[in-house]
Amino acid sequence: MTRRDERRRGFTLIEIMAVVLIMGLLAGIVGTVVVNQIDQARTQTARAQIKQIESALTFYQMDNGRFPSTEQGLRALVEKPSGAPEPRNYRPGGYLQGGAVPNDPWDTPYQYASPGVHNPHAFDLWTLGADGQPGGEGADQDVGNWASGAEG
Template sequence: MMKQPKKNNGFTLLELLVVLGIIAMLAGIVGPQVMKHMGASKTKAAKVQIEGLASSLDMYKLDVGRYPSTEQGLNALIEKPSDVERWNGPYLRKSKVPVDPWQQPYQYKFPGEHGNFDLFSLGADQKDGGEGEDQDVVSWL
């Protein structure tokens, strides 16, 4: 009788450890790069949202004759303020005012220090100034 060669049906522990080591090394190299781009994309998303909100504020002004007060805030874009007569809203497609990509409300001031109104997000750190993902995203630049 001839012996049949033994079939290899699986991986050895050593082979699995080598593959896991390679995957961990790649994750260590690629992971920080992905996170850096994710922070930049949040900043870009905030810029786009601010531009959209600024356009909605301009439409509000065309109808009402002035921008909402600081007290009325961005809610005036979705709910008619009690002291406004020619409101023709809602001026946003959604029933809620969007929050910034860091899940914080956008800051709104009227009259603005840098233009007709100031609309901004404080970035990831929620403090004035900053670099990278911590930088403020503003409507006036």
């Protein structure tokens, strides 16, 4: 075999390193895009769930003349509260399908206050985002029912 034939049989170390580097860069870019898309999907899911819970709270208020108290919380949507203020026309089966209040997309309970700080004549309903702490940006931002709907 000639020296020329030996060089044609395989890739050089430089070529292999270049391919591995390019593959690593592409994986990093794709991974970042996928993570960002997942974060955006969770935020959109939180907004949709907040709208759903808002609707249930509105039906509760229409039937009972008031929103559940902060102490009664969102549990009042699936189980008739026993303490004051007692609901006067509680619907059999509650106000949310499935008999449970959903957790936010980060698997923590939604926060509820009535009357609200942002909505003093109604209620505040929000999630603390991915970090579970007030404030934040991106996936860590709070999403609530104030401003223009469930915008956060």
